[in-house]
Amino acid sequence: MPAGVDQGKRNVLGVLVDATDYASATERIIAAAREGRPYAVTALAVHGVMTGVQDPAHEARLNSFDLVTPDGQPVRWALNLLHGAGLTDRVYGPTLTLKVVEQAAAEGLPIYLYGSTQPTLDRLVPALLGMFPALKIAGVEASKFRGAQPGEEVEIAERIKASGARVVLVGLGCPRQEVFTYAMRPLLDMPLLAVGAAFDYHAGLLKNPPAWMQKYALEWLWRLGLEPKRLWKRYVLLNPAYLSRLAAQKTGLWKATPAAPSGEQVHGFAV
Numbered sequence: 001m002p003a004g005v006d007q008g009k010r011n012v013l014g015v016l017v018d019a020t021d022y023a024s025a026t027e028r029i030i031a032a033a034r035e036g037r038p039y040a041v042t043a044l045a046v047h048g049v050m051t052g053v054q055d056p057a058h059e060a061r062l063n064s065f066d067l068v069t070p071d072g073q074p075v076r077w078a079l080n081l082l083h084g085a086g087l088t089d090r091v092y093g094p095t096l097t098l099k100v101v102e103q104a105a106a107e108g109l110p111i112y113l114y115g116s117t118q119p120t121l122d123r124l125v126p127a128l129l130g131m132f133p134a135l136k137i138a139g140v141e142a143s144k145f146r147g148a149q150p151g152e153e154v155e156i157a158e159r160i161k162a163s164g165a166r167v168v169l170v171g172l173g174c175p176r177q178e179v180f181t182y183a184m185r186p187l188l189d190m191p192l193l194a195v196g197a198a199f200d201y202h203a204g205l206l207k208n209p210p211a212w213m214q215k216y217a218l219e220w221l222w223r224l225g226l227e228p229k230r231l232w233k234r235y236v237l238l239n240p241a242y243l244s245r246l247a248a249q250k251t252g253l254w255k256a257t258p259a260a261p262s263g264e265q266v267h268g269f270a271v
Contacts, residue, residue: 004020004021004022004023004024004025004026004027005019005020005021005023005024005087006018006019006020006021006024006028007019007020007083007085009068010079010082010083010085011082011083011249011256011258012049012075012078012079012082012246012249012256013049013050013052013053013078013242013245013246013249013256014052014053014059014256014257014258014259015044015049015052015053015059015062015063015068015258016062016063016068016258017044017049017068017069017070017075017078017079018067018068018069018070019070019079019083019085019087020067020069020070020091021087021088021089021091022089022091022095022096022099025041025067025069025091025096026096026099026100026103028066028067029041029067029100029167029191029193030100030103030104030107030109032066032190032191033104033107033109033166033167033190033191034107034109034166036166036189036190037189037190037191038185038186038188038189038190038191039066039067039185039190039191039192040064040065040066040067040181040182040185040191040192040194041065041066041067041068041069041181041191041192041193041194042062042065042067042068042069042093042177042178042181042193042194043068043069043070043071043091043092043093043096043194043195043196044062044068044069044070044071044072044075044174045071045072045074045075045196046072046074046075046238046239046242047174047235047238048062048071048174048175048178049075049242050238050241050242051174051175051178052259053241053245056259057262057264058175058178058179059258059259060259060260060261060262060264061178061179061182061262061266062178063258063259063260063261063262064182064261064262064263065178065181065182069090069091069093069096070087070090070091071090071091071092071093071196072090072092072219073090073214073215073219074239074242074243074246075090076089076090078246081246081250082246082249082250092214093194093195093196093197093198094195094196094197094198094201094202094208096193096195097169097193097195097198097202098131098202100167100193101128101131101132101135101169102131102132104135104136104166104167105132105133105134105135105136106134108134108136109136109166109167110136110137110138110163110164110165110166110167111135111136111137111138111165111166111167111168111169112137112138112139112140112141112160112163112165112167112168112169113125113137113139113140113141113169113171113199114141114143114156114160114168114169114170114171114172114180115141115142115143115169115170115171115172115177115180115199116142116143116171116172116199116200116203117142117143118142120142120199120200120203120205121140121142121199121203123203123204123205124199124202124203125137125140127202127203127204128202138163138164138165138166139159139160139163139165141156141159143172143270143271144271145270146270146271147268147269147270147271148183148267148268148269148270148271150267152271153183153184153187153269153271154187156184156271157184157187157188160188160190161188161189165190166190167190167191167193168184168188168190168191168192168193169193169195169198169199170192170193170194170195171195171196171197171198171199171200172194172270173196173197174194174196176269176270177194177195177196178194179266179269179270180194180269180270180271181193181194182262182266183265183266183269206226207226209222210222
């Protein structure tokens with residue numbers, strides 16, 4: 001695997017985001033899978049960062065993740081603007097997912113798909129196997145669309161471990177998937193990746209925007225057009241709030257002190 005960029009964690013509005021690229025992020029995840037280490041990963045766009053800004057407890061959870069990639073171009077720009085990271089590309093969750101799955105298939109590391117709906121998973125599995133015929137899918141489990149019952153997280157962890165999986169992909173939507181990943185990390189000796197809409201994209205249920213829209217950080221406009229009722233608050237309200245906070249951090253008007261990483265257990269999280 002080619003060497004990548006890895007400058008460690010940097011403060012973006014109080015959320016610690018890794019100044020990294022696809023090669024380095026993929027290698028870190030696969031190394032944890034090879035070695036059987038707990039490893040929590042998420043890819044944060046503006047909405048993901050703002051969930052931390054708006055909720056200190058969640059910010060502390062995000063800051064405990066092993067790897068947080070700059071999923072959106074505005075988050076990459078923030079790393080460059082605030083910290084001189086010099087990143088030339090974001091590390092987009094759906095693309096990172098494919099790179100990790102490709103390497104897992106090459107090394108015979110079975111994956112587990114957790115989340116979304118059964119019809120989506122029924123389309124996702126053949127799509128992944130079509131792209132990576134050597135891929136081993138150890139298990140598939142749809143979301144229950146409710147909170148975890150007492151002790152249920154242990155049962156889920158036992159199912160995943162019994163499957164022989166070495167990597168878990170979690171598609172529950174932001175911020176539910178980050179809370180799930182955080183809560184399950186102590187129970188599983190393998191990487192968990194909160195991959196956002198990757199399940200829907202790779203199942204063929206969502207279309208990626210044109211490359212030029214992705215390059216110029218207009219993906220939010222594309223997704224808003226596809227799902228206006230669900231997403232209008234996310235983009236119309238959060239994007240300006242993100243930019244104003246970014247300006248305040250850059251000029252020193254706001255220190256954006258990161259919350260200390262959390263080790264607090266969560267209960268009743270979405271499964």
